[in-house]
Amino acid sequence: MNIAARPQKAVLVTGGSRGIGRAICAAMADPAMPVFVNYARNPQAAEETCAVVAAAGGKAFAVQADVSDHEQVQRMFLFIREQGYWVHTLINNAGIVADTIAASMSIEQWRSVLATNLDGSFFCIRTALSTMSARKSGRIVNIASVSGIKAQPGQVNYAASKAGVMALTRGLARELGRYGVRVNAVAPGFIETEMLSDLRSSEKGEEFLQQTAAAAIPLGRLGQPEEIASVVRFLCSKAASYVTGQVITVDGGLSV
Numbered sequence: 001m002n003i004a005a006r007p008q009k010a011v012l013v014t015g016g017s018r019g020i021g022r023a024i025c026a027a028m029a030d031p032a033m034p035v036f037v038n039y040a041r042n043p044q045a046a047e048e049t050c051a052v053v054a055a056a057g058g059k060a061f062a063v064q065a066d067v068s069d070h071e072q073v074q075r076m077f078l079f080i081r082e083q084g085y086w087v088h089t090l091i092n093n094a095g096i097v098a099d100t101i102a103a104s105m106s107i108e109q110w111r112s113v114l115a116t117n118l119d120g121s122f123f124c125i126r127t128a129l130s131t132m133s134a135r136k137s138g139r140i141v142n143i144a145s146v147s148g149i150k151a152q153p154g155q156v157n158y159a160a161s162k163a164g165v166m167a168l169t170r171g172l173a174r175e176l177g178r179y180g181v182r183v184n185a186v187a188p189g190f191i192e193t194e195m196l197s198d199l200r201s202s203e204k205g206e207e208f209l210q211q212t213a214a215a216a217i218p219l220g221r222l223g224q225p226e227e228i229a230s231v232v233r234f235l236c237s238k239a240a241s242y243v244t245g246q247v248i249t250v251d252g253g254l255s256v
């Protein structure tokens, strides 16, 4: 890679080492635009995602940063620049849950969820947008959640963070439209990833999921990460050239 050459476009997917993030990386595989696979703690899993992208015909690089840490986010963008790229397409996917009812929620449980899901998205956007505006080109897709639309007990921190992500999406679309930068969000319902494993590990949680799937989800099943990734890919594509400021719910009909 040539640092002196004019930087080329790249995709950055936060939390790309597993689950929905890995599926998004694979869906974004493109020989003309590499994918930077962000991870917080597991370089091996990020390298596995890079191999998945390569198998799909693309090129990928792993890049470490805890997105809740502004300095680490800045270092990540610097690393990408040093490799000869600028972030044209930013997918804010990194997210965590720390579920419990509000009465027993610790300040740490509140802050950590807001810090990763909402601050983390803003830190990446804040760092990416000056280059996007200057080049009058760019795409941002934020991964929200139906929990930010439809309330669930035990998730006030998560719901607040994801509702914040949706508001951030709409406000940014207003600010960045004039620069040709499109900003959208995808709000998944129940998707089969490790995020659901806590819920699945208890008998009650598994029962809740099965009952929800059978009774509350019109399509009668949980979603797959690839079913979120295909919508992200659409939002980043020319086919969505007049779509900005939208939250696309992908939940098998759960929220209708």
Ligand code: NAI
Pocket: 014, 015, 016, 017, 018, 019, 020, 021, 038, 039, 040, 041, 065, 066, 067, 068, 092, 093, 094, 095, 096, 116, 120, 143, 144, 145, 146, 187, 188, 189, 190, 191, 192, 193, 194, 195, 196
């Ligand atoms: P996951 O737990 O499998 O993946 C989350 C990824 O984010 C992991 O790779 C994790 O290491 C990374 N991450 C967490 N904190 C980070 C940090 N501070 N810095 C960098 N990376 C960090 O979960 P899943 O399901 O793939 O979640 C992806 C996104 O989709 C999240 O934003 C989540 O809130 C959202 N979502 C998931 C749903 C589901 O049912 N699985 C439903 C609705 C939304």
